Amino acid sequence: MTAHDDTAAALLRSHRRRRRIRRWVAIGTLPLTLAALLVVGKILSMYAFAHQSITSYVVDDFAGSESAARGQEFLNWFEPYKAPYNIGTALAGAEELPAARAELERALDLATGLEVCAVRINLALVVERMGDAARADGDGAAAAELYGEALTLTVETPEECRSEEAQQQSPDPQRDMSDTLDGAEDRLKQKQQEQEQEQQPQEPEEQEQEEQPQPSDDKLQDLQDKLNQGTQERDQQQGDDPGGSGTDKPW
Template sequence: MTDPASALLAANRRRRRIRRWIAIGSIPLVIAGLVLVAKLLSMYAFAHQSISAYVTGDYAGSEAAAHGQSWWNVFEPYKAPFNSGTALAGADRLPEARADLEDALTLAKGLEVCDVRINLAIVVERMGDAEQAGGDAAKAAELYGEALEITVDTPKECDSEQAQQQSSDPSRDMGDTLDDLEDRLQKKQQQGQQQPEQGQGGDGQTEQQPDQGKLDDIEDKLGQGQQDREDQLGGGGSGDDEGAGSGTDKPW
């Protein structure tokens, strides 16, 4: 017969051995959990730092913090280029800002595209303003057309309460912002087209004008987008056209 004491000792050894292997096997899971928690905390920290720096006018700091969000960001991959592009826009580095925001647009899903499209349209509009100030009315009109197309292609769901709750700037009404953008960009385009042709250079060449077919397509989209928003709002609108046609919004 087996000695009860020996059997008990053997059983205890087996239990200790099992517990030891369980502990060893759980180490990778514990490490992965700690890494995940650290990553989540760092994402929130970088996001808060990026926004805070932007608000205080530290655009370089905001951009640097935004780049900190890019590593292994499987939850909101669009946020890093979105925040970086917005910071670059604040620093008037508009071509770089546009590139980052376009990257963000390819990564954004669902209602995430709302903020990205609004800021991207504002950046392209500001690029048009810069060309207009530099005397290149044709290039300015082309950029205004691109900004208008970005705006009218914004999903109608962006003018909803759910989209507003997810906005990066809760104080900015998305519906009003989109309406103001459309009105302003249309007026800027019209003003550019009404100007006398200034594209004649010393070689007698005329600067390229915006493609009329593309402008007509934008107009069609514009009308449909405006109708969708009015239907969603019960036929209402922003009701405030003051200041439309001049200036730009500040993105965030």
């Protein structure tokens, strides 16, 4: 065998050795490659589910919003609070208030830092709406208790939630967090006070007034017309003022 043949054989062995090394490197890095692809796919799917949940909520498709939000639950390592937050918000839009409260409370346990701001606001709004429902059903004691719970949630919201940084992370930039908290606090205090007054026993003078002769039908109709007019004016004012006595929509 000539020197040329020896060189060719050595070169061939070197190429074979390099191919074996590349093959083993490829096999060794395959799990990392698959993991990277899984992470990228998960991130993209999370954005897709979140976008679908938000867009469905905006058009009042609460069932679609809830369904998309539940797609965020699987292996959500990055923002674990987001799935129950979006689910709870969608359930609140559908007036499934107890279930919405349970999901938002789960989200609050998972949220950290400024993430708690929107969760606490929505949770307080849901509890307030539960109080409104109890009041409409004539359960004054439950309504007063729920208003108190909602007020506690609002008052105990961290001061950092009023910062510009928190506002930048708000799910609805058009609604100011600080104004929302202030409006909710004033509204809940008023509702709680009204409910407590309704629960107080009547004084003898009030009972005597109830026993007095009732006004005629014509006077009652005049009073009803005035009340209806005042209600319409108040509703118009509340429509212009999100901080009115009505309860805000979760966001």
